[in-house]
Amino acid sequence: MAAGRTALVELGRGARGVTSAQSWPLKFQIGARTLFSIRRRLVRVPLELRDVLSGDAPALPPLPPGADGWSVTSLPEPLVDAMLSTSPIAFVRQRYTRYHTDLTIGFDAWFAGLSGNARSGLKRKAKKLAEANEGSLDVRTYRTAQELAEFHGIARQVAERTYQEKLLGAGLPNDIAFRAAMQGRGTRGEAFGWLLFVGGSPIAYLYCPMTGGDVRYDYVGHDPAWSEWSPGSVLHMEAFRTLFDEPAAQRFDFTEGEGQHKRQFATGGTACADLLLLRGSLGNRATVKALRAFDGGVERAKRARDWPVLGKAMHRLRRG
Template sequence: MNEIQFESVRKAKVRLKYLLGELVLGNWYPELLVLTPRRFEQEGWPLAPEVLAEMLGDENDGAFCRKVPAENFEPGLGKYGSFLSYVPYRDVLYYVSVSGSFTEYLNKFSTKSRQNLTRSVRRFAERQQGLPSWEVYVDYETISEFYSEALRISKQTYQTKLLHAGLADSEAFLEHMKNLARNGQARGYLLRDSGRAIAFAWCRQQGDRLIYDTVGYLPEFSNLSAGTVLLYHIIEDVFSSGNYKEIDFGPGEAQYKSMFSTHRKEFVDLYLLRDTVRHRILVSAHYYLLLISGAIGRLLERYGVKKYLKAWIRRLKS
């Protein structure tokens, strides 16, 4: 395929969420050929439009090209050969390069940040009075136990209640986890307080990367820095395993990502749709709603009410 090395090539219904702030107003699921390259830097990515057109079946609405270099496409609507191109926004990927020792990795933090981090981890461990504070699940036989406890936590997080972005609650997803575990590609982490699971992280292997996929913690334990403590142990575990070259935090900005990562890359996810009136209307509505939502968010931020409004919306959803 034009000498591009792919992580995956698959057909899927790709969800486009119509968001106003954190409120989901609607969804669209175009049938797309999803192409994910192994690396950002491959020359010739994305593929030429005529090559992509040959790869599409008649039933597909277009192609979805992941991890396209940000300098090649501006946000908004345009043309790419015969395709309608759509870039909702520039995105960023944070990741940890797993090289050297965990101690060397910790040295990337400032002295103050490192002391605060290790203090939080130590205090949480002391609170357990000798009980294990965290566990990792990798085996086919135990992944169901992880899923059960992680799902209980996930259902109580705002990611599930407000954004519908928590751990999937379905037998099909559990089977997916089991298949990954059977192939040695699953890592599920739980943080425990007095034996009770209070935070989870579902991670999966892609090549030499560990994807930090779905996470959550019980809101009442935020004062214990539960998510931060668990992530510390996850990174420590990955360094000691010797099985990975990167920990991929996935797209998007977040304070914990910038804090724990060693690298940052900008990219875009490129939608290439058959140029029809319907597609133009749907992607235009999606893009302009993004612009309106962003403008409202900046206005609320300027007057210092954004965080209070988000808290109020989360309470309504709880």
């Protein structure tokens, strides 16, 4: 689709229409823990869900002086080989399924499509949280600019305690630009915020912007003290009740990466890959060589994690 390709070309362009590159960390990770990273100046080309489902190859914007290459994320697998041939140094960083949920089928049909174990598990967890809150779930939805401003302040109380923020630096942002963008989306009816309370205290949050009918799974977190109660899953189920009743919401985009929760809640998925397409410099060649060696070592360690001693050591390292 031409519209999808045009949108991708615009990504990474500065205010005067010149393609810009950002200093981006290429992380050497084991699980959620980053051991170290190497920075490269990259033009990012992230495919949105509509682009992934279209099956069209993205048009790469021109590289500005000093840029090392492109970072292409969520490229559908059938397009990978052709895209790899476009650059002197090409590297598949990760492969995964990009999951989504059809929000036009209705909540009852979606819930019935879950496995029996998933349905009973969600009902049991929701009942347990309701009992902890004097018999009913306290889930609040925030849509308008004013409501989202309130949501942000409360959600930040939860975000400060989450592993997403402490370990990954990926909690709900607290900068002025993010808050302004969130409220702007609220004014246009293009954002959803949800909070789960127990005893009047917030224990989980979910924030999702919406673009062209696609609701994006952007920021989520829960108080680790409530982890055994699965508040995130219960909150997401209740958020889906809202979305299935929202005519403007067409699909839920679980974005990049795998996860049991995504597989469980999704109605479809597309096999994708993240690519690094780099200029043929010595520094870039050394970087990719190091990444290949490290990722290969991690894969070998994963295969050996059932070994009693090594398995325990890998688990401690992955969790930090």
